[in-house]
Amino acid sequence: MTGEHGIPAGRLAQWLPAQRWFAGKDRPVDVVRPHEPTVLIEGDPALWHVVVDVVQGERVEPYQLLVGWRSGTPEIASSALFGEGSDRYEASGDADLTAMLLDAMAAGTRIDGLSFAAEPGEQLTGGLRARPITTEQSNTSLVYGGQYILKLFRKLSPGINKDLLLHRALQAAGCAHVARVVGSITGELAGEPVTIGMLQEYLPDAVDGWAMASTSVRDLLADPDLRPDEAGGDFAAEAERLGAAVAAVHADLAGALGTDPVDRAELARTVRAMHERLDQVAAAVPQLAPHVPALRAAFDAVGAADLPPVSRQYIHGDLHLGQVLRTVGGWLLLDFEGEPAAPVAQRHALQSPLRDVAGMLRSFDYAAQQFLVGEAEHGPETAARAQEWAQRNRAAFCAGYAEAGGPVGDPLAHAVLLRAFELDKAVYEVAYEHANRPDWLAVPLAAIARSTEEGEGSRDQ
Numbered sequence: 001m002t003g004e005h006g007i008p009a010g011r012l013a014q015w016l017p018a019q020r021w022f023a024g025k026d027r028p029v030d031v032v033r034p035h036e037p038t039v040l041i042e043g044d045p046a047l048w049h050v051v052v053d054v055v056q057g058e059r060v061e062p063y064q065l066l067v068g069w070r071s072g073t074p075e076i077a078s079s080a081l082f083g084e085g086s087d088r089y090e091a092s093g094d095a096d097l098t099a100m101l102l103d104a105m106a107a108g109t110r111i112d113g114l115s116f117a118a119e120p121g122e123q124l125t126g127g128l129r130a131r132p133i134t135t136e137q138s139n140t141s142l143v144y145g146g147q148y149i150l151k152l153f154r155k156l157s158p159g160i161n162k163d164l165l166l167h168r169a170l171q172a173a174g175c176a177h178v179a180r181v182v183g184s185i186t187g188e189l190a191g192e193p194v195t196i197g198m199l200q201e202y203l204p205d206a207v208d209g210w211a212m213a214s215t216s217v218r219d220l221l222a223d224p225d226l227r228p229d230e231a232g233g234d235f236a237a238e239a240e241r242l243g244a245a246v247a248a249v250h251a252d253l254a255g256a257l258g259t260d261p262v263d264r265a266e267l268a269r270t271v272r273a274m275h276e277r278l279d280q281v282a283a284a285v286p287q288l289a290p291h292v293p294a295l296r297a298a299f300d301a302v303g304a305a306d307l308p309p310v311s312r313q314y315i316h317g318d319l320h321l322g323q324v325l326r327t328v329g330g331w332l333l334l335d336f337e338g339e340p341a342a343p344v345a346q347r348h349a350l351q352s353p354l355r356d357v358a359g360m361l362r363s364f365d366y367a368a369q370q371f372l373v374g375e376a377e378h379g380p381e382t383a384a385r386a387q388e389w390a391q392r393n394r395a396a397f398c399a400g401y402a403e404a405g406g407p408v409g410d411p412l413a414h415a416v417l418l419r420a421f422e423l424d425k426a427v428y429e430v431a432y433e434h435a436n437r438p439d440w441l442a443v444p445l446a447a448i449a450r451s452t453e454e455g456e457g458s459r460d461q
């Protein structure tokens with residue numbers, strides 16, 4: 001059955017969970033309720049903008065879709081078709097249709113509840129065709145003629161999207177470590193404005209941090225005689241620059257959007273939240289059981305000691321090597337939306353900048369360990385060399401951060417808090433890997449084991 005304008009709500013309930021960007025894979029979809037569509041292109045071909053409410057038990061979350069229709073067979077991936085009996089398809093891959101989104105931003109068009117706008121003072125070049133980026137992520141991004149990248153936020157929440165908010169604030173502060181925002185698309189949801197899309201300058205020659213770090217680890221492991229500091233692909237200088245970039249972003253966010261002091265009550269809430277996450281994950285993943293006492297001790301240490309104060313502020317919230325790009329001019333940070341699974345209120349909550357540092361430190365561990373996953377063959381020397389790579393780059397990152405003088409100064413001066421955040425992140429990874437990639441479970445578990453053994457070692461001394 002098809003509903004309003006032929007949007008097949010019944011089919012969508014099956015189609016949505018198969019999409020990489022669909023964030024509700026933890027529960028079955030009960031029903032999908034389309035809102036009134038906005039007609040973006042009328043005729044043949046046709047394009048509609050549609051918000052659908054996805055109902056999953058008591059959880060109802062809005063997602064946006066571009067819905068296309070044309071006579072004849074559209075030249076799009078078959079996975080874009082909503083399914084049998086429907087001639088409608090997800091149109092983000094249809095360049096004939098998506099061209100209008102940029103043109104509308106260039107012209108400053110308003111169509112029903114949707115406002116297309118260039119940022120103040122920006123002149124946009126229209127008439128470009130778009131292709132979706134192939135590495136599909138939490139959202140859908142379209143690259144226009146190698147010049148612009150338009151991110152269409154899939155899961156919507158009323159208000160200005162945090163990614164756009166932070167990009168604008170950093171840009172206004174003159175921060176060199178973000179890609180320029182040049183336009184946006186805003187809709188309406190529950191009577192409030194909602195960010196539908198963010199247009200940025202596209203950097204065609206950029207390489208992402210994960211790819212660079214992986215190349216470095218691969219080079220190292222390919223030659224058993226090589227040491228991490230000898231490899232031509234040594235990453236440490238980059239890791240140090242990356243640390244400096246993150247510190248600069250933190251400093252600019254603090255300057256632009258303010259900070260909040262952390263009192264003992266706030267610290268106690270943080271510790272409680274870490275224990276709660278551990279309760280949940282330990283109940284689901286039996287392999288975590290042997291580490292629970294040491295993890296609890298590491299979390300409690302945060303509340304126990306008189307630690308050096310660290311304020312809370314806007315942070316990136318989901319920082320890892322896949323969220324940074326190396327351009328000719330230096331490192332850029334991307335995707336300030338925060339943890340995709342976290343509720344909006346939590347994403348906007350002020351947090352310790354050390355959370356971002358912890359996220360990146362975990363990412364160095366993942367980059368080092370990835371080639372050992374599922375490889376029963378590797379000996380202890382290979383594992384030790386991977387570990388050495390991680391240590392070298394983690395240290396370089398922290399040195400770069402400290403040198404640049406971010407809001408927390410030297411991250412290593414906050415060893416107790418940083419270690420707790422890292423372990424908290426690793427507990428989250430345990431849950432994620434257990435649910436999605438059981439082979440990888442060994443990566444966070446080994447990190448937890450190493451850190452808690454070290455912790456016990458240092459207490460014995």
Ligand SMILES: Nc1ncnc2c1ncn2[C@@H]1O[C@H](COP(=O)(O)OP(=O)(O)O)[C@@H](O)[C@H]1O
Nearest residue numbers: 137138139140149179200201202203206334335
């Ligand atoms: N300004 C840009 N220039 C070049 N590539 C970019 C740019 N912004 C994003 N990308 C690429 O698009 C990918 C997805 O962007 P991201 O903002 O992380 O979206 P998502 O929210 O879907 O994760 C990035 O990993 C990066 O490879």
Ligand SMILES: [Mg+2]
Nearest residue numbers: 137138323335
């Ligand atoms: Mg991303």
